[in-house]
Amino acid sequence: MIKHKKNFKLKHYINYIGIGFVTILFSILSLTGNASISLQFLLEKIAISIILAVSLGLVVGFLGELSLGHAGFMCIGAYIGGKVSAMLEASLGCGISNLLISLIVGGIAAGICGVIIGLPALRLRGDYLAIVTLAFGEIVKTIFINTSAESFGGATGLSTPRYNREFLFIYAFIIVLIMLFIVQNLIRSKHGRAITAIRDSEIASRATGINVTRYKLLVFALSAFFAGIAGVLFSFSNYRVQCTKFDYNYSIEILVMVVLGGMGNITGGIISSSLITLLQVKLATLLSGNLAVLQNVLYALILVLIVIYNNAPRLKGFREKYSIKVLFNKIFKKKADPATVRDDEAKWDRVPTKINVDDLLSMDLVVTESVAKPDKGGEHNE
Amino acid sequence: MNNNVSLPVLETKNLGVSFGGLKACSEVDITINKKEIYGLIGPNGAGKTTIFNLITGIYAPTTGEIYLCGEKINKLSQETICHKGVARTFQNIRLFNNMTVIRNVMVGLHNRKEFKCSFIESALRFPRQFKVEKAMREKAKEILRIFGLEEERNNLACNLPYGMQRKLEIARALATEPKLLLLDEPAAGMNPNETMELVETIKKIRDMFDITILLIEHDLKFVSGLCDRVTVLNFGKVLSTGTVSEVLNDPSVIEAYIGKDDE
Numbered sequence: 001m002i003k004h005k006k007n008f009k010l011k012h013y014i015n016y017i018g019i020g021f022v023t024i025l026f027s028i029l030s031l032t033g034n035a036s037i038s039l040q041f042l043l044e045k046i047a048i049s050i051i052l053a054v055s056l057g058l059v060v061g062f063l064g065e066l067s068l069g070h071a072g073f074m075c076i077g078a079y080i081g082g083k084v085s086a087m088l089e090a091s092l093g094c095g096i097s098n099l100l101i102s103l104i105v106g107g108i109a110a111g112i113c114g115v116i117i118g119l120p121a122l123r124l125r126g127d128y129l130a131i132v133t134l135a136f137g138e139i140v141k142t143i144f145i146n147t148s149a150e151s152f153g154g155a156t157g158l159s160t161p162r163y164n165r166e167f168l169f170i171y172a173f174i175i176v177l178i179m180l181f182i183v184q185n186l187i188r189s190k191h192g193r194a195i196t197a198i199r200d201s202e203i204a205s206r207a208t209g210i211n212v213t214r215y216k217l218l219v220f221a222l223s224a225f226f227a228g229i230a231g232v233l234f235s236f237s238n239y240r241v242q243c244t245k246f247d248y249n250y251s252i253e254i255l256v257m258v259v260l261g262g263m264g265n266i267t268g269g270i271i272s273s274s275l276i277t278l279l280q281v282k283l284a285t286l287l288s289g290n291l292a293v294l295q296n297v298l299y300a301l302i303l304v305l306i307v308i309y310n311n312a313p314r315l316k317g318f319r320e321k322y323s324i325k326v327l328f329n330k331i332f333k334k335k336a337d338p339a340t341v342r343d344d345e346a347k348w349d350r351v352p353t354k355i356n357v358d359d360l361l362s363m364d365l366v367v368t369e370s371v372a373k374p375d376k377g378g379e380h381n382e
Numbered sequence: 383m384n385n386n387v388s389l390p391v392l393e394t395k396n397l398g399v400s401f402g403g404l405k406a407c408s409e410v411d412i413t414i415n416k417k418e419i420y421g422l423i424g425p426n427g428a429g430k431t432t433i434f435n436l437i438t439g440i441y442a443p444t445t446g447e448i449y450l451c452g453e454k455i456n457k458l459s460q461e462t463i464c465h466k467g468v469a470r471t472f473q474n475i476r477l478f479n480n481m482t483v484i485r486n487v488m489v490g491l492h493n494r495k496e497f498k499c500s501f502i503e504s505a506l507r508f509p510r511q512f513k514v515e516k517a518m519r520e521k522a523k524e525i526l527r528i529f530g531l532e533e534e535r536n537n538l539a540c541n542l543p544y545g546m547q548r549k550l551e552i553a554r555a556l557a558t559e560p561k562l563l564l565l566d567e568p569a570a571g572m573n574p575n576e577t578m579e580l581v582e583t584i585k586k587i588r589d590m591f592d593i594t595i596l597l598i599e600h601d602l603k604f605v606s607g608l609c610d611r612v613t614v615l616n617f618g619k620v621l622s623t624g625t626v627s628e629v630l631n632d633p634s635v636i637e638a639y640i641g642k643d644d645e
């Protein structure tokens with residue numbers, strides 16, 4: 001009995017332990033002067049990707065709505081937070097108080113836009129909402145390009161204060177930890193349960209008295225808030241904000257991280273976003289000069305291979321033998337029992353989103369289980 | 383006001399809705415008293431499910447009013463109607479398929495006053511969060527026990543056999559603490575044994591929770607064994623109302639059912 005308890009505790013805290021360990025390890029390295037600038041930059045990028053993937057995962061994985069405008073929220077956070085920080089630089093300098101204020105302001109600005117985008121989400125379904133969010137991202141980008149040079153820098157971009165690199169990634173990882181704390185507690189509470197209920201059947205949730213409007217807006221706002229914070233960090237990490245970075249491709253990239261991590265799987269999202277970011281940065285440093293064109297080709301190729309490995313029905317047997325999960329279970333001598341889970345555990349990784357994301361990424365490889373399952377009626381009225 | 387015994391739990395007056403040109407139901411007057419088990423029967427497409435959808439606020443009526451314990455509810459949202467005390471099941475089962483059985487019931491408990499816990503309290507892990515979660519789990523188990531589903535509580539809802547899914551849906555509806563429970567063909571797809579068991583369970587929950595039940599069913603044996611009164615619908619209109627035997631001897635009902643021996 002006691003052993004049981006220990007087990008599920010580990011499962012609940014694994015994300016904190018993992019991120020905490022990485023944070024402490026690299027903090028020590030950095031503070032003792034053993035971390036290069038490029039390593040610090042890489043760590044900042046990874047932290048930003050984790051925040052983005054987990055926050056988008058809230059909308060896509062837990063609420064089951066498809067958003068293609070996540071980079072738009074990030075863009076708002078980056079500009080507003082960067083601007084606030086630049087304005088405060090004279091009075092507060094580049095200290096932690098300036099950082100905190102600009103993070104919160106940037107996050108809230110994005111969060112408000114999240115509510116505004118959440119409003120059509122109450123009326124629109126699946127692919128239509130995806131189009132709205134897509135348009136939103138492009139609109140945000142265009143607005144900032146057309147600002148004047150004094151306000152947000154226009155096409156040349158906005159330069160932001162230079163925070164100390166040795167600390168910036170540590171702050172970023174602390175923010176990751178805080179975000180995980182909030183998101184995971186929320187998901188494991190009655191509110192998280194209501195959100196997943198909406199995902200599974202909106203009609204039944206309403207009939208059960210769940211305030212669908214409130215929860216949808218809440219999830220959109222929270223997700224946008226964290227995306228905004230990631231944007232602020234991004235602007236500090238690059239010393240400059242340029243809206244061309246926050247385009248459709250970037251939104252898709254975040255979506256890819258979420259999908260590869262497994263819908264509604266926070267740990268998976270953390271791992272996939274870290275690995276993808278690492279891959280990108282490594283490719284960028286390995287292939288420079290004439291070989292730079294190969295960067296995107298290789299990156300795309302590797303993504304395709306991962307998707308095939310994850311989804312192809314032919315590889316099912318292979319996967320069952322060699323996946324990370326199986327390896328983990330072997331090490332901890334845990335027997336995987338897919339049929340039952342304990343009260344406290346959620347079986348989060350079986351989430352049919354309202355729109356088939358595989359289709360969207362043009363990967364017509366599979367009939368996933370969730371699609372093959374007998375359909376108990378769609379979300380339409382009887 | 384709700385204690386007023388003379389007030390019916392549900393009253394519809396001249397209720398009707400049309401989709402485009404089609405009158406799915408019209409001039410429906412139903413009055414259901416407290417603790418009654420009331421049946422709604424009629425051939426396919428008679429408008430029975432439509433009436434459920436009107437009562438629960440999925441459709442807005444084009445004519446008439448709906449009163450719950452004397453309070454007009456036909457302009458309210460689905461959520462508010464549920465909060466006022468109407469819970470339902472669906473003809474084509476709608477469970478939260480990717481959630482465990484116990485979680486399905488816990489979603490039903492979501493809005494109860496005793497399980498109040500704000501968003502902030504949950505996100506920041508206040509002690510109340512744990513207390514509420516534990517209390518909800520206990521309560522959910524208690525409800526599952528009534529339906530004999532306690533052992534299944536950690537299975538995914540979609541992995542349950544059909545009969546159990548129907549029962550789980552009733553359990554989830556019951557968890558919202560309704561005054562009026564609407565059951566849309568609760569025995570559909572069940573074998574005779576399960577059906578008999580269900581009759582007993584429905585009577586039991588009526589007495590245990592002091593609720594009123596309105597149910598749709600095709601199986602006349604089921605209806606006559608369970609319902610105090612029934613209303614027969616045909617083409618969206620009330621054909622007859624009364625006890626089961628009264629209604630079945632009504633010439634207009636016999637006429638409507640002629641040529642429909644499968645009913």
Ligand SMILES: Nc1ncnc2c1ncn2[C@@H]1O[C@H](COP(=O)(O)OP(=O)(O)OP(=O)(O)O)[C@@H](O)[C@H]1O
Nearest residue numbers: 381382401406425426427428429430431432433473
């Ligand atoms: N949303 C809608 N739009 C258009 N027509 C509808 C709609 N909902 C119901 N109808 C029509 O209203 C009529 C009554 O349907 P309803 O589902 O209420 O029948 P029912 O009595 O429940 O039948 P069954 O025994 O088959 O469940 C049908 O002709 C149906 O096509």
Ligand SMILES: [Mg+2]
Nearest residue numbers: 430431432473
């Ligand atoms: Mg029906």
